[in-house]
Every structure is written in structure tokens, then in C-alpha cells.
Amino acid sequence: MGRMNELDKILEKRSVPEMSDNLVSRIVATARPELFGRESTSVKERRRGWLGHLFDGILMPQPALVLSLFLLAGLFIGTTVDLSTLSAQDDMASYLYINDDDGYGDWL
Amino acid sequence: MTQKSKQEHEISDESLMVRVQSGDHEAFSFLVQRRTRMFYAAAYRMCARQDEAEDIVQDAFLKLWKNPQAWDAQRGVKFTTWFYRVVTNGAVDYMRKKKPAQGGDSLDYLEDTAQSQQEGLENKQQQAVLEAAIQALPERQKEALNLCFYEELSNKEAADIMGVGIKALESLLMRAKAGLRDSLIRQGVLQKGMKGEERIYG
Numbered sequence: 001m002g003r004m005n006e007l008d009k010i011l012e013k014r015s016v017p018e019m020s021d022n023l024v025s026r027i028v029a030t031a032r033p034e035l036f037g038r039e040s041t042s043v044k045e046r047r048r049g050w051l052g053h054l055f056d057g058i059l060m061p062q063p064a065l066v067l068s069l070f071l072l073a074g075l076f077i078g079t080t081v082d083l084s085t086l087s088a089q090d091d092m093a094s095y096l097y098i099n100d101d102d103g104y105g106d107w108l
Numbered sequence: 109m110t111q112k113s114k115q116e117h118e119i120s121d122e123s124l125m126v127r128v129q130s131g132d133h134e135a136f137s138f139l140v141q142r143r144t145r146m147f148y149a150a151a152y153r154m155c156a157r158q159d160e161a162e163d164i165v166q167d168a169f170l171k172l173w174k175n176p177q178a179w180d181a182q183r184g185v186k187f188t189t190w191f192y193r194v195v196t197n198g199a200v201d202y203m204r205k206k207k208p209a210q211g212g213d214s215l216d217y218l219e220d221t222a223q224s225q226q227e228g229l230e231n232k233q234q235q236a237v238l239e240a241a242i243q244a245l246p247e248r249q250k251e252a253l254n255l256c257f258y259e260e261l262s263n264k265e266a267a268d269i270m271g272v273g274i275k276a277l278e279s280l281l282m283r284a285k286a287g288l289r290d291s292l293i294r295q296g297v298l299q300k301g302m303k304g305e306e307r308i309y310g
Contacts, residue, residue, distance in 0.1 A: 006298065007289050011257055013231070014238055017158050019148045019165075027144065027166050028137045031173035 121187035129176040136173055143188070144169070147195045153254045154199035156243050160206070164198045171198075185268075192259065193269045196251055203247075234297055241291040249284035256281055 020026075121143070127135035144165060151168075152161035171194065172178070179190050242250060248270070255266035256277070267277040292298040 007285060007292070008257075010234070010238060010292065010297065011253075011288075013235060014153075014242070014258070015235065016149045016152045019145060019158070019162060023148065023162050023165070024141050024144050027140050027169045030166065031133070031136060031140075031170055033131065033133045 122181060125176065125179055125187050126181060128173070129179075129181075136169075139187075140169055143191070146188075147191060150192060150254065150259055151195055151199050153242075153258055154196060154250065155203055156239055160202060161199075164195060164202050168195045168198050186265075189261075189265055189269055192255065192261075193271075196255075196269065200247055200251075237292065237295045237297050241288050241295065244291065245284055245287055249280050249287065252277055252280035253284040253288075 119138075121139065124135045124139045128139065147168065148161055148165045151164040152158065155161055155164065168191065172191070178194075179185070179187065242253065245253070251270060252266060255261050255269060256263060259266075261269070263274050263277055263281075267274045270277060270280075272280070289298060
């Protein structure tokens, strides 16, 4: 025990030089607010963040309910609209047809 | 002391860290002011160079600022215990990277106050020998010695920081002291007494 006490006395003499006066201000200045959280932002996280921002604008309190309603609406439209009355030709005709009162003809 | 600074002194490190985690630069600034000296000393004892110790502490605080979530409040680990680990790991990495030719500081900072110049010189020499002997210890032994003896942490805290059990820490500490004792005897700082006890010289 005595031997260790002698060693401890020597160990206690060990000292540390004073740090630079500006060390604290240097650290605080280097850690600028704009650097906050940068290290943890990987490419994947940044991408997720971008998508997150996009979806943040859409409020969907109950996504399952909203999706169910969309599905039901789709089924309803699908069963009520008679698709057999429509033909591709009619569709195209109504799309290309313009007012023929100006004398330029019926078709483009 | 102003009312604000009094309040800041009463805030725990852990509360400040929670604020830092939300990006509060003022809280970070206060934490740095409060703890830089303490961790600078810990880093210096690992590398024995002032400039390197300052770099190590700066790097550690910057890592903390950039990724404060690394400290998990839920785990109940004290901030200082956790940050000792960050600083000592940083110091170990730093020393592994640096060139082996680099030595320690010249110890010119030691003042010869209230001692004769001769005593001052002997004191400097003794410190230089002691510093060299400590720096020559294996890393883990040096870490154990620094944490338990100089940082005055409990064995439990030091063991947590080093990621070892208490028995392993005690073993490291014992080997560190035994190695130091042998080294200092060889250097003539400690001398073996007639009945196996060492005496301090210098």
C-alpha cells in the first residue's frame, strides 16, 4: 500500500498546460447553426426528406378510410358508366371537331 | 451573477443536451463553455500535446453538434460519461493516425513558483519522465489510469466508458501502476527502499 502511495504522490504532480484562451469561442464559432444535423443526413435520408416534404402538404388523417372511399368510388363509376356506347372513332371525332361556322371546313 | 447565468448554472448537462438535440445553439454554446476545460485536460492526458488535445476536443464537440442524437437520453447515461468516451475514442484515433516521431510538449508551461530554480528544474525533469512513462503505457492501461486517477471517476463509470467490466478495469489499472512503478524506478525517479518500498527522488 505504501509503495502505491509513493507512486500516487508522483502521479499527482502531473499537470496539464492551460488551453488556448480562444478555444471555447473557436468551437462555438465553428459549430454554426446551419451545420446542425448535417452529419446524420445521408442521401437516402435526404430523398426521404424531400418526399416527406411533398406529402407533408397532404393531410390524410385516416389513410385507410380515404383509400377505401377511392376504391368504392372507382367501382361505382366502373359499374355505372356504359363503356360500350363509346367508340374510339367518336372520341377522336369529338376531339378534332371544331366550330365550322367560320368557313374553314369541318375538320382540321 | 445575472439571473440568466444563474439559471444556466442550474441546468444539468442532460437538459442542455436535450435542447442541443432540437438545434439550440445557445445551449450548445453554454455546454462548450462549461465542459471544454475538463475534456481538454482528458484529451491532453491521452496525447500529451496541447495543440492536439485542443483539436481532439474541438472535433468531439463538432461531432456532437452535427449529430446530437448520438447521445440517447432514454438510456440514462450521464452526458459526461458518454462524452468522455467520445473524447477518448477521438484521442486514440488521433494518436493512431499521427506520426510516431512526434513527441510530447516541452513542459515549458510549468512555473517555478515558490521553489528554487534547481528544484523547479528537477520538478520539470520529473514531470517529463513521468509523462513519458505514462505515454509509453499500452493505450487501455493509460485510459484506465487517466479516467480513474485524474478524472476521478468511479470504477463503474470508467468501466462503462471503456466498455469493459469492473474486474477488467481494475486489472488494467493495476497493471498500469505496476508498469509505471517499474519504469520510474528504472528512470531513477522512484527508488526501491531497503524493505521493498520506493522513495521519491527529485
